[in-house]
Amino acid sequence: xxxxxxxxxxxxxxxxxxxxxxxxxxxxxxxxxxxxxxxxxxxxxxxxxxxxxxxxxxxxxxxxxxxxxxxxxxxxxxxxxxxxxxxxxxxxxxxxxxxxxxxxxxxxxxxxxxxxxxxxxxxxxxxxxxxxxxxxxxxxxxxxxxxxxxxxxxxxxxxxxxxxxxxxxxxxxxxxxxxxxxxxxxxxxxxxxxxxxxxxxxxxxxxxxxxxxxxxxxxxxxxxxxxxxxxxxxxxxxxxxxxxxxxxxxxxxxxxxxxxxxxxxxxxxxxxxxxxxxxxxxxxxxxxxxxxxxxxxxxxxxxxxxxxxxxxxxxxxxxxxxxxxxxxxxxxxxxxxxxxxxxxxxxxxxxxxxxxxxxxxxxxxxxxxxxxxxxxxxxxxxxxxxxxxxxxxxxxxxxxxxxxxxxxxxxxxxxxxxxxxxxxxxxxxxxxxxxxxxxxxxxxxxxxxxxxxxxxxxxxxxxxxxxxxxxxxxxxxxxxxxxxxxxxxxxxxxxxxxxxxxxxxxxxxxxxxxxxxxxxxxxxxxxxxxxxxxxxxxxxxxxxxxxxxxxxxxxxxxxxxxxxxxxxxxxxxxxxxxxxxxxxxxxxxxxxxxxxxxxxxxxxxxxxxxxxxxxxxxxxxxxxxxxxxxxxxxxxxxxxxxxxxxxxxxxxxxxxxxxxxxxxxxxxxxxxxxxxxxxxxxxxxxxxxxxxxxxxxxxxxxxxxxxxxxxxxxxxxxxxxxxxxxxxxxxxxxxxxxxxxxxxxxxxxxxxxxxxxxxxxxxxxxxxxxxxxxxxxxxxxxxxxxxxxx
Numbered sequence: 169x170x171x172x173x174x175x176x177x178x179x180x181x182x183x184x185x186x187x188x189x190x191x192x193x194x195x196x197x198x199x200x201x202x203x204x205x206x207x208x209x210x211x212x213x214x215x216x217x218x219x220x221x222x223x224x225x226x227x228x229x230x231x232x233x234x235x236x237x238x239x240x241x242x243x244x245x246x247x248x249x250x251x252x253x254x255x256x257x258x259x260x261x262x263x264x265x266x267x268x269x270x271x272x273x274x275x276x277x278x279x280x281x282x283x284x285x286x287x288x289x290x291x292x293x294x295x296x297x298x299x300x301x302x303x304x305x306x307x308x309x310x311x312x313x314x315x316x317x318x319x320x321x322x323x324x325x326x327x328x329x330x331x332x333x334x335x336x337x338x339x340x341x342x343x344x345x346x347x348x349x350x351x352x353x354x355x356x357x358x359x360x361x362x363x364x365x366x367x368x369x370x371x372x373x374x375x376x377x378x379x380x381x382x383x384x385x386x387x388x389x390x391x392x393x394x395x396x397x398x399x400x401x402x403x404x405x406x407x408x409x410x411x412x413x414x415x416x417x418x419x420x421x422x423x424x425x426x427x428x429x430x431x432x433x434x435x436x437x438x439x440x441x442x443x444x445x446x447x448x449x450x451x452x453x454x455x456x457x458x459x460x461x462x463x464x465x466x467x468x469x470x471x472x473x474x475x476x477x478x479x480x481x482x483x484x485x486x487x488x489x490x491x492x493x494x495x496x497x498x499x500x501x502x503x504x505x506x507x508x509x510x511x512x513x514x515x516x517x518x519x520x521x522x523x524x525x526x527x528x529x530x531x532x533x534x535x536x537x538x539x540x541x542x543x544x545x546x547x548x549x550x551x552x553x554x555x556x557x558x559x560x561x562x563x564x565x566x567x568x569x570x571x572x573x574x575x576x577x578x579x580x581x582x583x584x585x586x587x588x589x590x591x592x593x594x595x596x597x598x599x600x601x602x603x604x605x606x607x608x609x610x611x612x613x614x615x616x617x618x619x620x621x622x623x624x625x626x627x628x629x630x631x632x633x634x635x636x637x638x639x640x641x642x643x644x645x646x647x648x649x650x651x652x653x654x655x656x657x658x659x660x661x662x663x664x665x666x667x668x669x670x671x672x673x674x675x676x677x678x679x680x681x682x683x684x685x686x687x688x689x690x691x692x693x694x695x696x697x698x699x700x701x702x703x704x705x706x707x708x709x710x711x712x713x714x715x716x717x718x719x720x721x722x723x724x725x726x727x728x729x730x731x732x733x734x735x736x737x738x739x740x741x742x743x744x745x746x747x748x749x750x751x752x753x754x755x756x757x758x759x760x761x762x763x764x765x766x767x768x769x770x771x772x773x774x775x776x777x778x779x780x781x782x783x784x785x786x787x788x789x790x791x792x793x794x795x796x797x798x799x800x801x802x803x804x805x806x807x808x809x810x811x812x813x814x815x816x817x818x819x820x821x822x823x824x825x826x827x828x829x830x831x832x833x834x835x836x837x838x839x840x841x842x843x844x845x846x847x848x849x850x851x852x853x854x855x856x857x858x859x860x861x862x863x864x865x866x867x868x869x870x871x872x873x874x875x876x877x878x879x880x881x882x883x884x885x886x887x888x889x890x891x892x893x894x895x896x897x898x899x900x901x902x903x904x905x906x907x908x909x910x911x912x913x914x915x916x917x918x919x920x921x922x923x924x925x926x927x928x929x930x931x932x933x934x935x936x937x938x939x940x941x942x943x944x945x946x947x948x949x950x951x952x953x954x955x956x957x958x
Contacts, residue, residue, distance in 0.1 A: 179543055191455070192235075197445045213521065220460065235441075239264055242437065248427040249427040259419070262433065276290035294432040331407060335404065360381040366391070373390045379398065459526055463535065469534045474486075474528040475509055485530075486646065498623040499511065499611065499614075511545070539576060540577075544581065569603060631653075817837075839853070882914075893923055900912075901936050914955055917951050931953070935958075
């Protein structure tokens with residue numbers, strides 16, 4: 169194992185890759201996930217990250233495709249290509265691979281968004297539905313060939329059924345005959361060596377002439393093939409031999425078919441495994457709330473970065489930058505304060521990005537393409553090799569300095585520790601300077617005050633510290649760049665109850681330079697805390713202002729909608745009244761015409777026409793009058809009593825509700841309407857006495873949560889009660905339809921069949937379901953239900 173691989177192990181990259189392998193479906197993809205290595209090519213790293221982002225975008229729209237059918241059949245195909253005959257299991261594996269390729273190709277068809285980097289992989293898949301269906305229709309199960317596999321096989325099996333029926337009829341006559349009742353051990357028909365026989369008592373075996381095929385272990389029963397059944401049994405034996413030969417011919421034919429498509433099937437397997445790995449990366453990104461970092465030239469900038477192996481709920485995110493204004497970061501602080509986790513996070517997230525994995529960091533983070541990430545972390549003392557802690561660290565550092573160069577990230581934990589502090593600090597500074605001369609980027613943790621001074625005075629080197637809360641005696645795990653860490657030894661000792669005289673004696677023994685340094689650090693820390701407090705207060709007020717602005721905008725929008733609705737309602741009511749009036753007038757006119765025709769009078773109808781014109785003019789005047797009425801001439805509602813503070817009122821001109829804050833001597837009201845305060849006269853509002861109670865007791869409106877993220881193409885209901893399973897399934901089907909899935913798999917298991925019946929009964933009445941069926945062999949058979957959605 170070289171030093172780079174050893175460093176990857178120290179940074180726990182294999183543990184992350186094991187989590188990645190758990191997200192993959194096929195065994196081939198799991199192996200590739202575990203063998204994933206960081207790339208030192210910027211083009212390759214960008215391609216890998218682009219593939220992961222494309223798969224994640226597709227999962228948002230369509231859920232995640234299934235690659236469980238991608239089985240490695242390359243060995244079987246190679247044997248078939250050499251005229252070998254594959255067994256049913258191998259052929260079914262090939263059919264499963266072809267079905268997986270077809271479904272993956274169908275998954276990517278249609279919407280092209282979000283899959284630019286992986287589109288070529290989907291296009292490379294070959295949907296050989298002909299061969300897939302030929303195998304699945306010929307082979308029902310691992311031990312059964314379908315009758316329809318060939319006409320010859322169907323004919324043989326038909327003859328077998330006829331011959332078996334003849335034998336059973338002959339034997340049925342024997343076991344039903346009263347003359348043989350005493351000789352038979354049981355009145356049943358059974359088989360021995362694939363021949364139909366009857367069980368006969370040993371002492372009566374001479375009563376039934378025939379061939380003895382077996383004797384029971386006790387010797388009391390002899391299994392005899394009566395002479396009447398010998399010919400039919402011989403015929404069955406011959407047909408069985410023909411059936412076996414025909415099955416062998418069918419398997420050979422299917423094997424030859426598979427061999428003819430060997431290159432396409434091999435390519436499909438390689439492509440499906442590659443897609444499985446890419447979608448496993450996307451699933452892991454969802455699992456750890458990851459995002460794709462930008463690829464920079466040299467700067468490492470991680471925002472709100474978390475260690476991926478720590479629980480999301482408890483891990484404290486850190487902000488760290490390195491490689492732009494400064495190339496070396498010296499991190500100080502108390503033990504268990506988070507220094508080692510900080511440099512491990514920097515190294516692990518860097519190599520994860522080089523593997524094409526999204527990292528658990530905020531948007532805007534960037535990572536350079538390091539050729540190597542070398543780490544000296546942990547105590548590696550060896551009794552066998554006579555190495556102390558210092559010797560073990562120094563051995564590693566010697567090797568690191570030999571291998572480092574430009575585009576190398578070096579991580580040192582407790583650099584120079586394990587020896588005399590003065591010499592150790594001097595060695596640490598010298599090691600850092602040599603690594604900087606070779607072009608490396610460095611992050612080192614230490615307790616030495618000399619390195620704090622070095623980082624403060626040396627150009628290109630920056631201090632950082634892990635924050636510690638002296639009041640609670642606990643680290644906060646926050647990384648503060650630009651501020652050296654304070655030892656806090658005296659403060660911690662005082663909090664733990666060490667007498668003041670001992671602390672004072674200890675302070676007097678510290679040299680003046682060190683004491684001055686500690687005082688400066690303490691003042692810097694106090695100033696930082698004040699600035700941090702001011703920053704938090706400003707952020708809080710900014711959030712409040714933004715929230716008030718949102719509320720005001722929302723209220724304005726609500727008022728606008730209410731005004732529009734009121735105007736539309738008034739216009740609709742007016743139009744309805746006019747339409748009713750016109751219909752009534754037309755009815756009157758029709759009635760007048762009918763009467764005139766019945767009377768048959770030949771008088772001048774000018775007066776009638778004038779009357780009609782007058783009526784229409786009056787209708788137009790009524791139209792204008794209604795318009796004036798709906799413009800605000802309705803009689804106003806009046807409050808039932810005088811308004812008091814605390815009452816709920818409605819502002820007549822605006823149509824909105826408000827709470828009365830105060831009432832002045834001249835009856836001017838101060839009102840609270842949402843986030844706004846307004847003034848109004850008492851005659852401009854209407855008291856809402858009944859609604860006052862309703863507002864206080866109104867139930868909160870239900871909220872609806874938007875479904876996002878990737879939806880799986882299968883749901884597992886095993887272990888649930890029927891009612892619970894149906895509820896979970898229906899919710900899953902809603903999500904699947906929203907994700908535009910066309911076919912999903914409901915896993916209910918075999919068991920007693922109660923859960924399957926409940927699921928399929930619910931599917932019959934679900935409007936989202938187009939059709940459903942039991943799973944075929946390789947899909948789960950009776951243990952799953954395949955559902956096609958509308």
